[in-house]
Amino acid sequence: MTEHMPLPPATGCRTAPVLKERGQREVFCGLTGIIWLHRKIQDAFFLVVGSRTCAHLLQSAAGVMIFAEPRFGTAILEEADLAGLKDAQAELDRTVEELLARRPDIRQLFLVGSCPSEVIKLDLNRAAERLTQTYAPRVRVLEYSGSGIETTFTQGEDACLAAMVPVLPSTDARELIVIGALPDVVEDQMVALLTDLGIGPLRILPARTIDDEIAVGPNTVFALTQPFLGDTHAALIRRGARHIAAPFPFGEEGTTAWLSAITEEFNIPRALFDRVTEAPRRRARQAISQAAVPLNDKSVFFFPDSQLEIPLARFLTRECGMTALEVGSPYIHDALHGPDLDLLPAGPQISEGQDVDLQLDRCRAAHPDLTVCGLGLANPLEADGFATKWAIELVFTPVHFYEQAGDLAALFARPLRRKSLLKVAAE
């Protein structure tokens, strides 16, 4: 490690007791991932098989409506489908035919299961196999569940990527796959860094189109860019691939640690690593030190939302001078979150799951300077005088790797800056 790397804390949070809660969860379901996945994978269409609620969620989830003709839609189940008056599989065939006739540019179709389709046990796996045969080779049909009874928010992306793993071709080549949907600009920066480090061949899942070749096998190693990809992690291990465990690439420290783990795997000389990363590391540190001024010595409380909470808490405490009071995450996987928990200084309450009313009580008692929470809670907390950061913005904004490290700090700093700017109180 180079001289700028601060030492890990004497005691991290990896073995800290976790408060496990189960009650009302103020979170999105996995369908929400479609909002970014349908833009990332440019020849894919996401067909939710669900209810009017699913369609309404997709329309409202981002807090905005995106009215370009989207590459997603909902096959809304109707009374006749539920009463068994119509054969749901035949109805699905008809709907897909209608859709593909309308969108001949679609090469990959994802049938996305929902709460209602799972409760009535509609077999989307069988449907996907049948439809793949019908439309091969033009269209590949896969299925995954984005339902609220199975998945929380970002787990939808995990389920989607995990569904793609079994159909990847096999290879014995020693290759690196980087997993996670990143904004194109960030992905390009990452590819440039890894290429400069002499690491390759490099594949990315999800690829932008079906034609991008990705194969997997016993010599494949993979790195995750998102902390919510537990099922994809497991699916790749089942295919014989090996995970390069590392903190997630948020902030200067996280990015360096992440790249460093890959570099070690590929036996890249330290001197080359230092040469490639020196300038971006300096830029990242500089940007963070400017953007994080309002965050220094402030406290932060995380409600569970995207599973980004633990790596972000690590970033805010280690690089922005904040103190974490509670770090809530919908799920905690040791294999994924362990390296970040090691770096997170002991102190905060780590919590998994949610009982929103109890957690609001804790938040009010803790009186954090900044609360990271979902859109349903943000304005009510603001009205009570709490500065909040909407968690969803962290999923929709380029925040990974060196060049975005300052932006990431600025995202958290903005609510505090704004609070100090506004001179007229609410009442």
Next chain:
Amino acid sequence: MKLTVWTYEGPPHVGAMRVATGMKKLHYVLHAPQGDTYADLLFTMIERRDHRPPVTYTTFQARDLGADTAGLFKKACQDAYDRFQPEAIIVGASCTAELIQDDPGGLAETMGLPIPVIPLELPSYQRKENFGADETFFQLVKHLAKPQTKTERVSCNIIGPTALGFRHRDDVAEITNLLFELGIEVNVTAPMGATPSDIAQMGKAHFNVLLYPETGETAARYCEKEFDQPYTKIVPIGAGATHDFITEVRALSGSTASLDSQALRQTWWSRSVDSTYLTGKRVFIFGDGTHVKAAARIARDEMGFEVAGLGCYNREYARDIRAIAKEFGVEALITDDYLLVEKTIETLQPEMILGTQMERHIGKRLGIPCAVISAPVHVQDFPARYSPQMGFEGANVIFDTWIHPLVMGLEEHLLHMFREDFEFNDAAGPSHHGGHQPSGTASVQVPAAPEQSLALSTGGDVAIWLAEAEKELKKIPFFVRGKARRNTETYATSQGLSEISVDTLYEAKAFYAR
């Protein structure tokens, strides 16, 4: 199964949430999986509410399905009562919970809570948001309101406003004030702002003012039958409708108080010569039944527009809208299929759209100005300023809102005369709107998906445009170009022409002159 891209209405439990969130001291226990909590942000973000909606979601997961989801429901219900101490609770199921058939109503009844517990039956796979709101409010009235001695002074209830309603906040203020000037006291306004105990007092009013039939009509009918309270049938949107509403209210109340309508500027604004350019503008109207009905009348009688087509997304109002369409001599479009609405607008090529936020986006794609007249709502539909749709001030607001997207009178002429001016050309759009392309790079506005949409609008039987004619067409300002293209093509087809020349263009212009 029905393939849907965008929806005009949410599921019925969102309608129930609109009632519960608008009210005070009412709590809604909703049997639902995680994820259905997305609905909270409709209220906290779109409407900028400073409180969480009073809704407890039971949050069942897959692993609970084989176990005790009923127990989960009862626990959530008890916790909600203990924590929030509401005056009444409504209980129901979202779409998924409907399938597992736990019967929230029955379960809640066995718990013996010391407050009214009102079960809701909202069929998620048949009905939609407006039904959910209407039915929920009706059940509240049915369970809580009782016949009572009428108030000494003449009074009424205002019925229908909910949370997340299109301008409900300001409409209620405007109409409350109007009724006050008529010497009529408002007994209860509900659901918005009312507590369950207020609803219990509704029987005291002499009559009901039904502002939003979509969300209040069933309750209004019930009150008419049970409490002998007639209700108003005219929704006071627009100057004419407001006058008619006043006449109706006078008949119901016996009020003879004089009214000062000085604040109604819209009628003069519309008559003033600057508004001449509005004459005969072809508009397409789409939204919920009530707002479309009102907008059609305003468009024709108060703005001097020509209604080129109209429709609504809520089937419950299909009959009313078909009747209006017949009166206007146009086809009614009754659909909740966004793509069909888009196709219809593309075919009709109106000069303006009066629609919802969804049509606003269609307008953006097609380069047609649009003003928003109805829900579904967007954060922009909750302005900080006072901005009603109803009453005299509502008529003023509507006038301003509708003309804002248009190119103004003299500017329209100048664009006709000097259409190739490098800064002041039609591709730059109305000059009072920012955000257009810089001059020099300005090009004709093309819809976002030109190939697809053109393929839809031009079938095989359409004549081919010759290069010269195409060039001439481009000289016509953008806000009438679509109409000119369509008229010319229709004319060419009717004349059996296979090609369109400059002459054809002007033949068609003369043919359609008015």
